[in-house]
Each structure stands twice: as structure tokens, then as C-alpha cells.
Amino acid sequence: MTPGLEVSGGETMLFWVLAPLMVLAALGLLFVRRAVHAAMCLVFVMISLAIMYVAQEAPFLGVVQVVVYTGAVMMLFLFVLMLVGVDASDSLTETIKGQRWIGVLLGLGFAVVLTGVVAQATFQSPVGLESANAVTNPVALARVLFGDYVLAMEAVGVLLVTAATGALVLTHRRQLTTRRTQRTTADARVRALTEGVSLTPLPAPGVYAQNNAMDTPALDPAGRPVPESVPRVLRIRGQERSVTALLDAEAAIVGTDTSGDAVGPPAGLPAGQDPDSTPTLPAREA
Amino acid sequence: MIPDFTAPLIDWAALAPLLVVLGAGVVGVLVEAFVPDAVRRATQITLALAALAATVVLIVLRWGLIVGSDGAPGVSDVLVGGTVMVTPFALALQGTIVVLAFLGALVVADRTSSGQDAFAPTAAAVPGTSYEDLARRAGLQQTEVYPLLMFATGGMMLFVATDDLLMMFVALEVLSLPLYVLCATARRRRLLSQEAAAKYFLLGAFASALFIFGVALIYGFAGTVRLIGDEDKPGVIRRVLSGDAPLDGMTVLVVAGILLVLVGLLFKLGAVPFHAWTPDVYAGAPTPITGFMAACTKVAAVGALVKVLYTLVVGLPPEVGEQLRTVVIVVAILTMALGTVVGAVQTDIKRLLAYSSIAHAGFLLVAVAGINLESLRAVLFYMVAYGVATVGAFGVVTLVRERTVVPGRADGADGEDGVVLGEATHLSQWAGLGRRAPWLTAAFALFLLSMAGIPLTAGFVAKFGAFGAAVAGDLWWLAVVGVLASVVAVFFYVRVIVLMMFTPPAEEQLLAGAEARAQEAATGTGDEAEAAEASSGAEPAGGGVATETRTEVARTVVTVVGSRGPAAVAIAVCAVATLVLGVFPGPVLELAGEAIKFVP
Secondary structure, three states: OOOOOOOOHHHHHHHHHHHHHHHHHHHHHHHOOOHHHHHHHHHHHHHHHHHHHHHOOOHHHHHHHHHHHHHHHHHHHHHHHHHHOOOOOOOOOOOOOOHHHHHHHHHHHHHHHHHHHHHHOOOOOOOOHHHHOOOOHHHHHHHHHHOOOHHHHHHHHHHHHHHHHHHHHHHOOOOOOOOOOHHHHHHHHHHHHHHOOOOOOOOOOOEOOOOEOOOOOEEOOOOOEEHHHOOHHHHHHOOOOOHHHHHHHHHHHHOOOOHHHHHOOOOOOOOOOOOOOOOOOOOOOO | OOOOOOOOOOOHHHHHHHHHHHHHHHHHHHHHHHOOHHHHHHHHHHHHHHHHHHHHHHHHHHHHHHHOOOOOOOOOOEEHHHOEEOOHHHHHHHHHHHHHHHHHHHHHHOOOOOOOOOEOOOOOOOOOOHHHHHHHHHOOOOOOHHHHHHHHHHHHHHHOOEOEHHHHHHHHHHHHHHHHHHHOOEOOOHHHHHHHHHHHHHHHHHHHHHHHHHHHHHHHHHOOOEOOEOOOOEOHHHHHHHOOOOOOOOHHHHHHHHHHHHHHHHHHHOOOOOOOHHHHHHHHOOHHHHHHHHHHHHHHHHHHHHHHHHHHHHHOOHHHHHHHHHHHHHHHHHHHHHHHHHHOOOOEHHHHHHHHHHHHHHHHHHHHHOOOHHHHHHHHHHHHHHHHHHHHHHHHHHHEEEEEEOOOOOOOOOOOOOOEEEEOOEHHHHOOHHHHOHHHHHHHHHHHHHHHOOOOOHHHHHHHHHHHHHHHOOOHHHHHHHHHHHHHHHHHHHHHHHHHHHOOOHHHHHHHHHHHHHHHHHHOOHHHHHHHHHHHOOOOHHHOOOOHHHHOOOEEEEEEOOOOOHHHHHHHHHHHHHHHHHHOOHHHHHHHHHHOOOOO
16 A cells, blocks of 8 residues: 555544445435435535545545535525425325336346446555645645636536526516505505595494494494494495494493483584483484 | 646637637626617527627638648647547537527527517516516517527537546536526426426436436546546546556446446437437427427537547447447337337327437437447438428427417408417327418428438438448448338328328318218208208308308417518528438538548
């Protein structure tokens, strides 16, 4: 083995601790049912991979792995998951009969072939790390990227432009109607005044000694019921309660006969009337 | 101490064709941002077509330099330290791609006499929402289509002209990504279009993943991702030949790697068993894009396939080469068989053309399986012949449309009434097209005949060359299989031609049926007459047949909309090219012969 390339005990241990866990997490990616769990498995694999890279003297790759994959890509995954809903699960209905088993079979076959191929490999001692990292790992990498692969870098730039354009094409919606702001809403309401729309909030339903519900109209200062105080739906359905009946019932309980006041002035309580003899004023409409 | 960084020597002039196309794409994106709506579409079209035309000129200028003349060899084909390698073969493929892209862009730019192009006003609108209607009424246009087309074309040009597998991967993505987006922008049947894009994207991502996995295995074997390389940085071939690949002798690793890379390439080519996306995507994508995609992607994919396969087969042990060849042969046979057999039962014209393109991938692979210089020439010519026929055929499909008929205006043969809808893609709607639009039908028939490989069309020469290449590679039996598959394929092409030329259109069949019933009613006994009237639900027999079809409330008829120019030009050029290449293939074959002179 070339001097300087022995794998230290610590690194060996790191590998044998991390690698099985990574394999487990990767399998978890396939078999867990919840998308969030799968994403967390993926995060674990990616971070472990970053540690491996650093251990193998590729610190730049390790940092990029954390920053780009774990930091950016995984966060996007999680955002998407949140948009879709954490509890959303895939439909497992097969549209093609036996599709799953065919898939599993082919996948297994592929795995067997690849395992066979890779297992056959006999690795010689690694060489070239020294010279590759002679000017520190990031610098050496930069030289490759901007030397041999400068055009590839530019092509990747084109790829990014394409990705941005494509995302805009598929998601960006131009504002086609005028935007609704507080001002436009206010102006519209003022314009609608002539159509009988009120600028202020509508009065609340009435509150009576025995009754406090949506279907009872409030009384205006003159003692007349205000129809707008009852929600429109109830009015249309005819579920509005009669104020007269309400007041009559109250009067019956209190024990005063209001029948004599039935012809009383609808405009409100006369100033000189004794409050004890007529506790409430029946505001009747003719 | 390691010497300081030396900037790579870049021959900008040699890269010019590529840079012009990609640069036009980038400028197009800026145009999107800064040019006002009113002139944006015109600007984009002008820019795209001008860039493509300029690229053709640049490639022609480069051609003389790189091929060289007698005695004087061409200039070096290795650029940018070997990541770009514009061999005469690659340059010929680039030229083919750009010319086909130009024709395809003409079809894309055509709005037809209905005043609408094939793209949604805004692809971001959810299908069936009020926002979609609003966007249509506001007259929005999705002009990002043109920069995306440029990017795809640039990616394809890079794809066929590189010696580096990583570069090839980047180029694969550069060419695929715009196509995924373009597939989702159809104006009509938008859900199908979006489904097509999603399918293409997912399957394409898988294929790309397999491709890069294969590259990793090859790297593991050879310690390099270059195919040929040079003295300083030897590629796979040099390392294998000199015996200093890190895992020398473990050819099984490199075979697995090459096979996985081939999966990625065969996917783009649409070869069985990686063809499943083709019919759905071809049918769902906007038709001009389908034409562009079918023609240009195929050229790029087969170019890269030939590059990888032919380079590596030379260097690897003969038995490995034989194994790879077997794979190509099996895929070729499967592809031809499935393409022709399944294509024969299609009822949708776009799906039919999709299966036809699968079958053609098979014929191309027959030529590729020959593995000799003859194959390269055959592939080049085949791509030109197939490409012009495909762009032309899909161009015709964009013009055959449905139109609603306003009740009371009868069969719509005379009226300008009704709204022009989407394309009439069902085969039965193409019946009797020959009477409505004889020239268009003639052109379409010509393209189909060329695809079928009938003599005096380009397709015949192309197929002859392809099967000849297989024979030259001692695969005469594969050539026989190819010929048999062609015979089956002729059936479904001719079926469409017969339908267009000799079958009366559906409306006339309806009329004819009614006429027959009416005559029967007039001449038959009273009972029969009543029965006939009841069955046809028509007015009394004496009322005439012209009113017969008015009983339906609303329906659609097939109509041929006029081109506003570009598409007509493209179709005409394609038709002429198909004929000329069929009758006088000599010059192009000669050019193709020059292109393969210096292939390693």
C-alpha cells in the first residue's frame, strides 16, 4: 500500500458504524409508509455521506453535500411535503395488473446483477490522493471544474436558466384582473351607496328579556323592529321571529295586560308614562 | 509545488455554432423580461430563426475546415481540453439537428389561419379555471417556448459532440429539461399535455439516473470519464489498450457501465423496452413540439449512442464487443416488432406516428448493429430522411383541425362559421382529406411513403443504406428481419393513405347513408318507408337529403386550416427534400461519406 494512504483505525470504525446505519436508512426510504419519515431517512443518508466524504479527504464535497443537498434540496422536499399534507399517502391501487410484482422482480434482478458485478471487483491500493489534493482539495477541484470542465460549467448555467424559465412557465400567473386593495373595496362600497348598501355594519339582532337569538329583530329608537338586524337568509326563509308575539309573551309572564296599549303610539314610549304599569312597550305594526 | 492554474485553451471560433444557439436562448430569456408584449412574439421568432440560420452557416463554414481537402487533413476536432470533440461525424449530426430544428421552429411559429398557435396562453393556468378563460381573452402568449427550443437544440448539439461522459450527461439534461417543460404547454387537451410532461419527466429522470450510474461504473473501471482522451489525459480506450486501467481485466464492470449508459441513450431514442413514454408524450405534447422532439432528439440520441458504442467497442476485447452487439441486435428486433405491430392497430394519428418513430428507432439500430463505417453513413442519411419526413408529417397534423358547426349551417363546407378547435387526431376524421386539401394530403402521403420506405422517396434510400450496413456487418439475417418489419409497417402507412385518398369523409358517409335510406323509402312499400323514416329520424323522404344532418344540435366537423406561411414553407421544404433525397441521394450520401472519413 502506498505510504500515507493507510486507512486509520478511527476511519475504519467510522465507516463500519455509519455504513450499516446508512444502508438501514436507505432501506427505510423504500419501506416506510409516511413521506416525512422517508424524507428524514434521506436526510440521514445525506449527512452520513457528507461525513464519509470529509473522512476521505474530500472536505469540499462534504460541505457541498450538507449545504446543497441537506440544506437546500431536502428543505424543498419538506416544503412540498407540507404543501401536500403530512398525512397524505400514496394510492396503492395498481392500474396495471401485477405491476408491483413485475417491478419488484425486475428490481431484484437488477440488484442481483449489479451486486454480482461490484462484488467481483478486486480493488487495488488507492493512488493519487496526494497529488490530487496537493493544492488543497477545494483549489484542486476548482482547477478541474474551470480547466477541463469549463464548458460543462457553462452548460450547467444554461441548465439553471432553463430550470428557472421552466418553473416560471409552469407556475407564474400574471395578474390579469385589477388587484383588490382596501381602497378599491372602500370606493366600491361608497359607489354602491345609491343601491341601498350601507357603509356601516348592520345592526345586531335584538336582545330581549326572554330571547336573545339571531332570528329576533332589534328595535330602532322609535321602537319599530329593524328587519336588517336579522340575517338575510333567515328573512328569506321566513324564519324571522315576530317582535309582537315576543313582547306579548313577556307581558303575559310579568302579568300586565298590554292589550289596552295595543293602540298606543308606535313611535315609542310616551314621556309621561309610568314605567311600572307598562314595563315594556309593545311596538306593534299595524 | 503544483504549477499555477493555466486557463484552458478555447477555440471560440470552433465553438461558435453551439454558442450562437445557446446564446440566442439566453438573449431570448432577456427578451421575455424586457420587450413589451406587443412585439415580443415577433422578436422571439426572429431571434430564434436568425440564430438557427446563422448556426447553419457557421456549421457549413466549419465543415470545410474540419473535413479538409485532399492531402490537407482537417483541423483538430478536440476543443476545450477534450470535453468537446467536433469530429466531422459530430458536425454532420449537428448540422442535421439545426436544420431540422429550423424547420421545426417554423411549424412552432405558425399560428395558422385560426390565429392561435399550439400553445396555451399561459401554461400556469389550471385547466378549466376561469383564470384560463381570462388569460385567453386577455390574449396572453407563452413566448418562453422559443428560448426553451433554443436550449434544447443547444443541448442536442453538445450531446453529439463530446468525448466526455460527464459532459454528455450535462448535455442530456440540457436537452431534456426544456422538452419536459415544452410538453406541458399545449393549448388544448391540457390535462393530457400535463400528464405527458409528468410522465416524460419522471421516466426521463430515471433514465438519467441509470445513465449517470453507468458513468460511475465506467469511472470505477477506467479511472476516467473520457472515452478516447489524449496523451495527457487518456480516456477509457487508451487506458484499456495500454493496460493501465485501475481495474484492468474486470471488463464485466465496464460492460455493466456501458449497458446502463446505453439504457439512458435508448430511452431518449425510444427503443423497446424503454419506449413506454413515447406514445403518450408524442400524443400529449403540442404537435409542433412533437415534431421537433421526434426528429431532433432522435438524431441526438442516435449520435451519442453511436459515439459511445463505436468508440468503446474498438478498444474493448472482441468478446465484449460481441456481447454489446448482441444487446443492440435484440433491442433492434424488439423495437421493430413492437413499433410495427402495435402501430398497425392505432386509431390516433399522433400515436400512430409515435409508434412509427419507435419502429424507426429499430431500423436505425439495425444500421448501428452493423458496427462498421458503412453503418455511420447509413445512420446519418437515415436521420436526415426520417427527420424531414417527421417534421413535415407533424406539421400537417397541426393543420387538420376540428371545427364546431353552428346548427342550421349544415355541413360547414361553405361556412366560415364555427370555432376552430383542436387537432382532429382520430384516424376516422382523416377520411377523405384528399378532397378538402389535395396538396396537404399529397405532402402527408409523401411523408408516409418515405417512412414506409417506398422507392423514389428518401426513406427508401435510407432503409436500403441501413439494411446494407447490417449486411456489411455480416448480419444479413437481421437485415431480413428489418425488411419483414418494413413490409408490416407499409401496411399501416398505406392504410392511412387509402383512408385519406379514397374513403369519403365521415360527413359524406352520413349523407350517403341517408340518401340510400331515402331512396329506399321512396321506392319501397309504405311500411318500409315508415321504418326508414323512423330509423333515420329524418324529415319526410321528399324533403331532401341536404337537411338530414341539420337534425343534430351541435357537432364538429373536420376542417383544414390555412397556414400563415411558416408551416407551409416547412412542409413544402420537407416534401421537396423527401423527394429530392429519394431521387438524387448522391450529394447527401457523398457528404455523409466525407463525414465518416475521420471517425476513430
